[in-house]
Amino acid sequence: MSGKTLYDKLWESHLVKQRDDGTALIYIDRQLIHEVTSPQAFEGLRLTGRKPWRADANLATPDHNIPTTKAERSRGLDGIVDPVSRIQVRTLADNCREFGITELDMDDIRQGIVHVVGPEQGATLPGMTIVCGDSHTSTHGALGALAHGIGTSEVEHVMATQCLIQKKMRNMLIRVDGKLNPGVTAKDIVLAIIGEIGTAGGTGYTIEFGGEAVRSLSMEGRMTICNMAIEAGARAGLIAVDQTTIDYIKGRPMAPQGELFTRAAEFWKTLVSDADAHFDRVVVLDAADIIPQVTWGTSPEMVAPVTGVVPDPDQEKDPSRADNIRQALKYMGLKPGTAIKDIQLDVVFIGSCTNSRIEDLRAAAAVVKGRKVASTIQLAMVVPGSGLVKQQAEAEGLDKIFTDAGLEWREPGCSMCLAMNADQLPAGKHCASTSNRNFEGRQGFGGRTHLVSPAMAAAAAIHGHFVDVRDILLEPARA
Amino acid sequence: MKAFTVHTGLAMPLDRANVDTDFIIPKQFLKSIKRSGFGINLFDEHRYLDKGEPDADNSQRPLNKDFVLNQPRYKGASVLMARENFGCGSSREHAPWALDDYGFRVVIAPSFADIFFNNCFKNGILPIVLDKEVVDALFKEVNAAEGYTLTVDLPAQSITRPDGSVIHFEVDAFRKHCLLNGLDDIGLTLEDADAIKAFESQWREKSPWYFTAA
Numbered sequence: 001m002s003g004k005t006l007y008d009k010l011w012e013s014h015l016v017k018q019r020d021d022g023t024a025l026i027y028i029d030r031q032l033i034h035e036v037t038s039p040q041a042f043e044g045l046r047l048t049g050r051k052p053w054r055a056d057a058n059l060a061t062p063d064h065n066i067p068t069t070k071a072e073r074s075r076g077l078d079g080i081v082d083p084v085s086r087i088q089v090r091t092l093a094d095n096c097r098e099f100g101i102t103e104l105d106m107d108d109i110r111q112g113i114v115h116v117v118g119p120e121q122g123a124t125l126p127g128m129t130i131v132c133g134d135s136h137t138s139t140h141g142a143l144g145a146l147a148h149g150i151g152t153s154e155v156e157h158v159m160a161t162q163c164l165i166q167k168k169m170r171n172m173l174i175r176v177d178g179k180l181n182p183g184v185t186a187k188d189i190v191l192a193i194i195g196e197i198g199t200a201g202g203t204g205y206t207i208e209f210g211g212e213a214v215r216s217l218s219m220e221g222r223m224t225i226c227n228m229a230i231e232a233g234a235r236a237g238l239i240a241v242d243q244t245t246i247d248y249i250k251g252r253p254m255a256p257q258g259e260l261f262t263r264a265a266e267f268w269k270t271l272v273s274d275a276d277a278h279f280d281r282v283v284v285l286d287a288a289d290i291i292p293q294v295t296w297g298t299s300p301e302m303v304a305p306v307t308g309v310v311p312d313p314d315q316e317k318d319p320s321r322a323d324n325i326r327q328a329l330k331y332m333g334l335k336p337g338t339a340i341k342d343i344q345l346d347v348v349f350i351g352s353c354t355n356s357r358i359e360d361l362r363a364a365a366a367v368v369k370g371r372k373v374a375s376t377i378q379l380a381m382v383v384p385g386s387g388l389v390k391q392q393a394e395a396e397g398l399d400k401i402f403t404d405a406g407l408e409w410r411e412p413g414c415s416m417c418l419a420m421n422a423d424q425l426p427a428g429k430h431c432a433s434t435s436n437r438n439f440e441g442r443q444g445f446g447g448r449t450h451l452v453s454p455a456m457a458a459a460a461a462i463h464g465h466f467v468d469v470r471d472i473l474l475e476p477a478r479a
Numbered sequence: 480m481k482a483f484t485v486h487t488g489l490a491m492p493l494d495r496a497n498v499d500t501d502f503i504i505p506k507q508f509l510k511s512i513k514r515s516g517f518g519i520n521l522f523d524e525h526r527y528l529d530k531g532e533p534d535a536d537n538s539q540r541p542l543n544k545d546f547v548l549n550q551p552r553y554k555g556a557s558v559l560m561a562r563e564n565f566g567c568g569s570s571r572e573h574a575p576w577a578l579d580d581y582g583f584r585v586v587i588a589p590s591f592a593d594i595f596f597n598n599c600f601k602n603g604i605l606p607i608v609l610d611k612e613v614v615d616a617l618f619k620e621v622n623a624a625e626g627y628t629l630t631v632d633l634p635a636q637s638i639t640r641p642d643g644s645v646i647h648f649e650v651d652a653f654r655k656h657c658l659l660n661g662l663d664d665i666g667l668t669l670e671d672a673d674a675i676k677a678f679e680s681q682w683r684e685k686s687p688w689y690f691t692a693a
Binding site: 162 | 495496497499501502505506507509510511512513514524530533534562563564567568569570571572575590592593594597598601602651652653656663664665668669671672674675678679682686687688689690691
């Protein structure tokens with residue numbers, strides 16, 4: 001009999017009941033809650049007279065549509081100009097109070113994007129099952145937790161029962177062997193993976209990411225990779241626990257402390273796939289082949305290396321793929337054969353649950369330090385993932401580096417990743433964005449998104465078009 | 480949840496792969512704290528020529544006459560024909576809420592994104608996976624014949640075409656059971672409350688570090 005994958009272990013340890021029809025009841029250790037997908041779930045509890053099964057398993061913070069300007073944020077809830085957003089953020093606070101759920105509200109220094117806050121607070125721990133009404137919940141798999149996005153009906157289900165009805169997924173291993181080239185980051189790895197397997201390549205699977213290039217990443221980099229598992233179609237991504245994971249968790253406010261931590265860490269070290277575990281599909285990439293990536297289309301799989309060109313639909317043999325390329329190029333206003341480096345940009349957005357952690361901000365700051373944003377860039381903004389990331393960045397002087405270069409330094413939130421607040425990409429404008437989706441209209445009605453790493457976005461801000469960040473990093477450092 | 484047994488309705492083709500949840504319902508409408516009223520903004524960015532806002536009077540907005548939903552022959556459609564990877568992207572249940580509120584009861588596609596697929600069943604919508612070749616054939620037929628109507632029979636797991644021919648489809652037994660009876664699955668799960676409590680107490684014993692309060 002072959003061994004178990006990490007996913008098998010997490011599944012089995014949370015199995016409450018296996019039903020004859022193939023579905024199972026899975027126990028959920030942690031639910032993260034934000035303002036957009038929870039109001040209808042709380043309302044459901046009220047209508048049926050149900051109470052949360054375990055209120056202390058839930059943690060809430062507003063992120064999707066809160067403002068990021070100081071002017072709006074300095075006045076708290078009442079400062080939110082958009083009345084519809086204000087009602088939604090207030091509703092979250094009211095619901096958390098009514099149902100006894102801890103909320104890190106918008107005036108709390110710990111507030112931020114829910115997928116940044118969970119790990120940062122130690123609310124995300126290895127070996128947990130974690131859900132949130134947000135597809136990027138896959139992020140938390142970077143800590144060896146089984147984490148996935150759910151709909152609002154399931155949010156209510158988990159609140160009321162502490163369980164989720166699930167069917168077991170299949171196992172996929174994506175191994176990135178060898179060492180990464182300098183200037184190539186976790187974001188480039190995951191974009192290259194999506195380019196390889198497609199946006200539906202992981203549908204029905206839980207993807208474990210492994211190999212030397214993944215193992216050598218920091219926790220921040222690992223979170224970037226698992227965050228985008230959903231863009232490859234997989235509800236959950238996973239990375240095995242190692243010393244990097246355990247060092248990251250130690251001392252976090254909601255993590256176990258002292259002797260309990262030691263005991264937990266012993267258990268967490270077992271959260272790896274067995275050497276003889278069976279995966280239903282294995283994909284292998286060579287890290288040496290990966291160079292900085294840029295999306296040119298309206299799906300994350302429409303990606304090319306920065307040294308490449310926009311594809312020609314007439315060269316595509318599959319007619320439906322050719323149609324997709326044509327539709328995407330029309331929306332993006334791009335011509336086949338255009339060099340990626342010749343794509344002119346109007347806006348730069350550094351932030352989102354994919355790339356707004358301290359390491360991301362350091363990488364961007366290293367590129368812009370001592371340089372100026374190109375005059376053709378109408379808006380370049382940096383939105384830290386949480387109040388604590390912001391505080392840390394300011395302690396390191398990163399905010400000063402950004403503002404000196406001409407980038408705006410904002411308050412934490414989801415911001416222009418999905419543009420539910422005032423931070424919207426205008427129609428027809430091209431944006432170098434560190435976020436996760438380049439769908440039509442995602443960052444704003446008619447907006448044209450190019451997904452890149454923080455260092456690539458920063459380099460694009462300086463030059464006004466895409467450049468290979470590896471060239472910049474080779475230049476002598478500026479004071 | 481409303482029950483689904485047999486549904487007969489006009490089919491509408493949406494000939495586009497990887498239709499994402501932003502396409503189905505753009506983010507600005509997610510600010511609502513209700514679960515109804517999204518139908519008028521279904522496919523908003525393609526259905527109208529201007530940018531939609533939650534408080535706009537949609538009757539005054541310019542329509543994109545080329546978009547399939549606005550073509551008179553598809554008025555009142557309730558069976559959506561779609562392409563690969565339908566519903567990819569976010570977990571927003573507003574996507575099936577918008578489809579349901581507009582009046583779609585069935586979505587047929589060669590493949591769906593996992594979260595969207597699951598969300599449909601929670602809202603009385605039946606998503607049906609058929610082989611690509613079968614979907615291709617249905618697209619051809621619906622394009623060729625105005626008033627093309629399908630009858631979807633969940634108990635029999637069958638789709639009947641206008642010519643009387645029948646296509647069989649698969650559906651998970653549990654989901655079928657819930658949909659047929661319009662069951663609230665929270666109520667069903669709570670029938671296993673003792674099993675959940677038993678699991679929880681052994682898990683707490685074994686892994687107390689997961690039970691520190693948030």
